[in-house]
Amino acid sequence: MWFSQSQEEVLKKLDVNPSKGLSSAEAKSRLEKYGQNKLKSKPKKSLIALFFSQLKDMLIYVLLGAALITMIIGEYTDSIIILLVVILNAVIGVVQEYKAGKAIEALQKMTTPKALVRRDGEAKEINSEEIVPGDIVILDAGRFVPADLRLVESANLQIEESALTGESVPTDKDANSVYEDPKTPIGDKSNMAFMSTLTTYGRGEGVVVATAMETEIGKIAKILDEDNDEMTPLQKKLEELGKILGFVAIGICVVIFIIALIQKRDLFEMFLTAISLAVAAIPEGLAAIVAIVLALGVTRMSKINAIVKKLPAVETLGSVNIICSDKTGTLTQNKMTVVKHYTYNKLSDVPAAETSLEASGDTIELVKSLVLCSDATYENGQGTGDPTEIALIILGDKYGLSRNSLNTKHNRVSEKPFDSDRKLMSTLNKEGNGFRVHTKGAIDNLLKISSSALVDGKIVPLTEDMKENYLKITEQMSDSALRVLGVAFKDTDSLIEPDAMETDLTIIGLVGMIDPPRLEVKASIAEAKTAGITPIMITGDHKNTAVAIAKELGIAESIEQSLTGAEIDEISDEEFSKNINNYRVFARVSPEHKVKIVRAFKSHGNIVSMTGDGVNDAPSLKFADIGVAMGITGTDVAKGASDMILTDDNFTTIVHAIEEGRNIYNNIKKSVIFLLSCNLGEVITVFLSILFFWPVPLLPTQILWINLITDTLPAISLGIDPGDKDIMKRKPRNPKDSFFANGAAFNAILGGSLIGILTLLAFYFGLHEHGYSLGSKNIPEDVLTYARTMSFVVLAASQLLYSLSMRSATKSIFKVGLFSNMYLIGAIIAGFILQLGVISIPLLANAFKVHNLSLMDWGIVILFALVPLTVNELFKLVKSLLKGKSEE
Template sequence: MLNALIGTIQEIKAQNSLEALKKMSSPLVNVIRDGKRQRIKSAELVKGDIVIIDEGDTIGADLRLIESHNLKIIESSLTGESLPTEKDASLVFSKKVGIGDRLNLAYMSTTVSYGRGLGVVINTGMDTEIGKIATSIDEEPESETPLQKVLAKLSKYLGMLTLLIVVLVLVIDIIWIFIDGKGLVLESYIEALLSSISLAVAAIPEGLAAVVTIVLAIGVQRMAKANTIVRKLHSVETLGAVSVICSDKTGTLTQNKMTVTEAYTINKYYKEADFNKTAPKPLKLLAKGMSLCSNASVDEGLYGDPTEIALVILANSLDLPKKLIEAEEERIAEYPFDSNRKMMSTTHKFKDGYISYTKGAIDSILKRSSFIYDNGVVRKITVDDINKINEANDYYSHQALRVLALAYFEGDSRDEKNLIFVGLTAMIDPPRKEAIPAVSKLHEAGISTVMITGDHKDTAFAVASMLGICTDINDCMTGSEIDLMTEEELKDAVKRVRVFARVSPENKVQIVRAFKANGHIVAMTGDGVNDAPSLKAADIGIAMGITGTDVAKGAADMVLADDNFASIEKAVEEGRGIYSNIKKTVYFLLGSNIAEVFAMLLLIILGLPAPLIAIHLLWVNLITDSLPAIALGMQAKDKAIMKEKPRDPSEGIFANGGLNLTLGYGIVITICVIISYFSCGFLNHAYSISAIKALYTSNPLILHQAQTMAFTTLAFAELFHMIGMSSPKESFIHIFKDKNHMLFIAFIAGILLQFLVIELPGVSDIFSTHNLTAICWLITFLMSILPLFIHEIVVLINYLKKKKELK
């Protein structure tokens, strides 16, 4: 019921990317039809329509531009590029180029940030680039998680084993029926059938599915505290097997905020540490001019172009708030940026006259500069000055920093000539501070971080270098290079490439599949519509909670509430801990089932009455085993878990000694149960198997007492086994150090519940148990504690072996 309920909830919440796509606003667009300007819904656009594009518009279809005037379009949700893309209708491409480089096209659902233009509709609806993405999401098949594959295989083997055991026990019982001369007694065959059913109950760990679900649910809660919202329960465990994380750059690895990180005035380089109230006069003039020559605002939220916002923030850090400096120097004119001039100028009035500031591309500014501001003195600019400025520009460009130059003119400079050069600002969307150690920790854990972005190769490499992802630009690849590769070539390339730039949505899916083809478990992060197909193609898709689109979130397995890459590292750590706990619960539960089956099978082969009846087995499997299993599932993760390499997804859950551990303790508990069962006969002076058989078959009360001892030994032994299994390689004393309260609660609850089943009138009748004498309790306790005693001996032997090896 629990599994069905959770499954239903997951189905209700399951992604439907096409529906999310449909819910994206259907904006109104301006078109020219029959020579007249009309305003229609974008859904009504058809091929051949001429669409008018203005600042602030959302593009309603894929367009081939026929006019563009300083046109900039924000395509981040489609291409992943952080800055607006400058469009040019005059361009014609002779060869295929990536989606982010098609500067003569405008795409559906992107937004115009600046300028205006005209475009002809070339594709609508599902034929648009965004529509193709939706189609690919729908076609991408769901894949099973490593844990689902393991549990499916385990269930298959257990099913076959159960069938074999049922047939075997039935055959053995029938043989004993004829040996005992009861071949004509119908009740004998009914008892044989009941015995085989009891064995079937013993062979199947009924609580396993529910316990695994509960452990995963506990993991979901823990991950929520680490800002990771899990949409699909089994993806919690998948994180623990991840060996490659393909991460979007903008906003995940970086701050998604253009920031001025360096600046230059003649003969002086500045770093971020210099951006403060005590900054020298040239730097303050540079920051003030950049801020005044912009249209951005940061007083009540961030408004404007990301580059200009960075310039205003720079001035603020130098104690030059825009409102204050605008009050002192009131803007009276603006000469907007255009793609030909590559500059923007503003003129301001102050108490002594007028001043004009011009910012833009360094080449454009230098061509118009006749003078230079040199530490408070205005003088003629020299060839040596220009060389130094270009040298600074080259230095910044090699770091993939975006460089802007500033000059000014004392007066109204409408012609933008004879300017006074001030300096350069260099900016980038910098890495998140917490992402750098996160990448390092993931590397220590054997997990490769791969950057996939729509940005340019140089910018991507620069950021990757800062993060420690990539140190050689030859380990970077572009989408256009991927387009020329075969599947096998790409499969080989991903073994070394750590940065993929200027990639299309199709490229992202190809990259994910190439890593998977190499045997990796792949996590993919993303926020845009363009990321949705790759999020679904990955073993685990991780969407951004703040900047992520509904389509991306719908295709993902989990969502980062804070858009922070460092949260992925914490989630991976949690995933590893959860898988480790699930392994412990599987070993624990199957060890119990092995003990039940072996004890039942051995005694039935000997012709003795079954030591456990069906209700005993159900009680142990569903109650006294489930509580310890849940407690094991709630254990804190090992502190050194991120020092280990990712587990091989092809290896079974019993790898690295898991099978030996499960069988070993199963056999130990089997011996304990059988000794307790025989002890009741010994106490009643029956010292041989035939004597015990005669005693138990002739005296139901003594049989019930023997079964009660076996039942209680099994239940108590599992509780002591839980303590050992909580840390298979350490002494049980660790539980007192770690203060694992759930283990104590499960242990005490298990003891009390078992005691009530035996001693409480009415309940004992239901379970066919018998009150135990003091000596019976003592034997039961000694047999129950034996697994923990054996555990301590094994730990000691391993410790002495390691100590000897070190010597």
């Protein structure tokens, strides 16, 4: 813990003289000992290993089994189709994993290529990779810090550390500070400088105490490099479904053979029948349909400024019930803004834009002095310099006092730069025939060197009561998490030395500034809370500032709902996890704390989203169920570790993405339940025919045709169904709920049973028309073909029409809108045309062993096909009426 030791102790331990630095020989020796100063990552998986890892899934095993079965029965085309689906899914997975591995590479690129060090008594510029512990590094404005340093010298040194701490304001550094508390947060270690942060002001020197993976940014790289292969809720559901289907298929085959032995049937014939049932039990197109629906969802989300890197992340969004958000740049605008100003007895809010209102003379003098006593620039929406000073220049623009016009009129002739001990800055500018000193800084320090005050345009003596008044307003502003800056002036007839500037001043007033919330975020947070989602703020900023922003946005209600990183360290992991739901704001936290917070929320079964933009956010972005990076202000590291990137850096987009994710999950569920209903109908048809010693109504090729062609088009159309407008008025679904929760299992069984029974009934009618029954022996082949054609058409048509009823589990097709999903209408029409083509075109009819039907039989077929749709709609109506009565 270098920050807790004095400069002398650190230099002695590292055996280096700061005036001479290391010798070239010693530096070479240490480079061999410690290695190069660059971040490392674990060996990458080969493309082949990545490919085979994609195949470790029960549903994939089931699909491969289906391919083998279709190959056995000679349907090679179907086998090829199924194998292509498996290969396509694996290739997509490989591409996604390869892209995700870019996070560490982005971290490596962040290390600076050059660094200024002192070696052999001379200042030399070297590659940062050659830096070793003990090197003396020289820092000045504009230079990146090449390694973790214990500062040994600092002069007005400020370093921008937002990538590590989340703070939008550069941190003042003091080489002479020593911190005895071992749990001092990174943002408070003013005697340290960290790798990949930026020097913005002043100069300093530091001795390297850590390089490469031992630096703070290196620790982040280690966290990012850990394996975290936890499955998304959708992947878990599909794996669970795949196992069920696999066991069902095996079970069916076993049952069939037992029945065959009891009934003394031909075993080869029963083997082919068992294959028919196994094929019926497996929805071959399921994996492809889910992939297509997710891919279409990704395309839709890109239009609302959300770029999804991993397909399952679309669905994961739908079950999110905790959004952990970084403050700076995500909930706030990431720019300091003056929001209040005060001259004696006049506290005013600053207008949001330029104002033509008449400002009092005191306010004009206040703003004028602040602008003249600043080194920043701001033109065409772009600022350079300290964020606090940029805010002052923007304040001047709002009151028509631009920096350029003021500096032209009141030329600066001398200055006394800011000093962290004085906490003041002064400039001497032309004022009429004389000069004026403008001094800004800490209000308590200004009051000590002021003897008068500007009140209503007049200079009056500064009394103790007036001082107390200024300090009272300062305290009020500080309690509101505003950063307070005072300003004073004095006139002089002649040039004065810098040391004589800061005496006998006239206090003008003070301003309060803050990094303000984004304008649209408050409404988005209210919408999220209505949808049962809890927003959490996680920031490296100070507690009071964070809580003030959280209160304004509606995230927190009191400071009791906040916790600092130091306080987290004092609590055991068990206690922290137990009480995690009591907190809404976490301040002054490190990257390790962020991961701990995410894990604590996840331990309660929550689905957690984490948003952020800095390097410090990357580990928690990776460990969250879904990591969301900012596209504009986000670092490459954050983007690489995330699942989704917001191209507009807008928190509101997250809420829209969650709404989209919920609808996508619902659509996938519709597709899955529809496919399983259809497959259940096929299983019932074949199983009952075998159980009662009837002829088999469907051939394996006919079942495959329906599974791969007729079912697939409506299933995809259901997958892109327009969203439910009321989706964000409901709580997030329980991620533990299966696809069959909330009555979905009943719907699947009801629909499947009706489809199966009606298919058998159609088969019976086909036989009956020719004078045969289900129990008849030696039925002619042409009669069987005709009866099978009727069952084949009823099965296909009933499934096509039943898809209309699957659009909503509670609303009728008329309430949802019969033609509100034209893709589904098109799919149904296309399905009927394909089915008509199969039985009408001789080549296809021979291949599928079907026959054209009479006009009367077409009427019977359509009538039967309408029954599952009608029954399901009547069931929804009854259910709705009963619900209405119970609510009364």
